[in-house]
Amino acid sequence: MIEIRWHGRGGQGAFTAAKILGAASLIDNKFSLAFPSFGPERRGAPIQAFNKIDGKAIIDRSEIKSCDYLIFLDDTLFSDDYLKDLKDDGIALINTATPDKFSDFSQIQSIDANQIALKIIRKPISNTAMLGALASISDDVSLSSLQQASDLYLSATNAAKNQLILRESFEYFKEVR
Template sequence: MLEIRWHGRGGQGVVTAAKFLTDIALFQNKYFQAFPEYGPERMGAPIQAFTRIDDNPINIRTGIRRPDVVAVLDATLIGTVDFLNGLKENGTILINTPEPPEAIRRVLNIENKPYKVFTVNATHIALETIGRPIPNTPMIGALVKALNLAPIEVVLEFLEKSFSKKFSEEIVRGNVDAAKRAYEEVQEG
């Protein structure tokens, strides 16, 4: 089972990102769960969301305490939220930041840990493509690359389909571009 814990702030599309991955899992005929940790829902307050994907039906419905992956949509959570808590020994970290992975390793004091660290400047990409600082779609693109979740073309197609229900063509295009760019620009180190 793949367990992903999402960290971000209210308004950054954390829950939407957690839920979007289930569309890909559904396409792959896998079992899935996605749910937010509902607390005080205030714009800017730290929030978590969870995604589980498995080949078999999923029984557990508790929050994810031992994630395989933590995806952090806001680097200002460093030092505020203990998002590494419970991360598996060979777990993956993806952070939205302009910094390279080595710098993040230093800041998080995990230079000698076997974690896989990925960084992507998702807010910058979102501003350039969507025109708003909402980092969730670039984070999806980066995560698809980091975890080799699915062919990027498939993901972009789903993104387009899913967003077309709610948004204008311009916004849909912006989001698709954002995910694609993040997929290409994400760094590992």
């Protein structure tokens, strides 16, 4: 089972990203769960969202402690302590404008997802960029299924722009490697 924990702030779209990833997994003929965890609901408050993806039905609906992927929509939410929550071959994917501060960690991949979103939609909403980046560094979800699934959860008026964000962030890691 692939287990993913999203870290974001209220209003950044972490749970929306988890729902898109869950729907994309279904398109890829996998079983999936997507669920949030947050305290008092307010914009800017730290929240977590979770995905479980497997080739068979998922019975365990508990929060995820041991992760294949940790995804941070906001680098201020990251702490070195979170790396202990990664499985041995796990990856932390961090949205940051300052990737050098994470260069000492072999398990961290970083991307300036806000910059990609600002360029395309003129808003620092990084969730779709982080999904494209995840598809690029992982074999667990395809870009085409994310593109299809994003149309289910995102505004039709911004569909074309979100497709561009997904594609550009996906290509980012192909160019970096």
